[in-house]
Amino acid sequence: MEYAIELAKKAFEIGEVPVGAVVVQRKSGIIVGEGFNRRECDSDPLAHAEVIAIRKAARKLGSWRLSGCDLYVTLEPCAMCCGAIINSRIERVYFGAYDLNAGCVHSMTDMFVMPFNHKPEAYGGIMEQQCAGLLKDFFAGKR
């Protein structure tokens, strides 16, 4: 999660909402994918940190199935990212700050308990203060 926070800081530096994500292959402990939010700079509605990290991990591992991989992300995933996590078979999700407006693991709904063909485990509030603090600083600077 510390590295995901470093990635979120990179998003902050380029004026993007500061969210960072990494995909870790559990058995090796190796980071196989990483990303930070680039929605504005790439003009891409899909360019959330999680989606970028998942795409890189799939490319690196040569498969769309990321079984045995975990995702660390500084903000609770939105509906699209929860769907991407389910579709890629990520096993565990660790997130930092809760997103009361769009979070779909706990805040608005829990997509991981719905009867889809894969149900990731999820753990929220990891290093929450640092993750939420970055977001708070970012939006304070926008006012």
Added chain:
Amino acid sequence: MEYAIELAKKAFEIGEVPVGAVVVQRKSGIIVGEGFNRRECDSDPLAHAEVIAIRKAARKLGSWRLSGCDLYVTLEPCAMCCGAIINSRIERVYFGAYDLNAGCVHSMTDMFVMPFNHKPEAYGGIMEQQCAGLLKDFFAGKR
């Protein structure tokens, strides 16, 4: 929808689940993005027809906001694609076949009525027989 079906046939030809999608800018009637399912050939869990079409449309229009655009897709969108539709502000979704196992517009849940910051309109069952027939033929050939 006819063109989306043509795209779905391209997926079929390369051994992918046959789903096709197009994004249309309503005021001009122009197709600004198109895609077909490439999950296996690209080893990319995100490579659903809708995601590819949305990414291309955003690139073409130079914005992640696809307000004023509609999506035509041969199969009811999954959770990830519904999230991508919400995030990209697509206004209307027209889909063909219903997906009882993963569809999130009608079959498993209705993500477009949930209290997200954007609620697309959706219309299902458009040219359903052709859209569903392609999928049926594909899976029959896999047995």
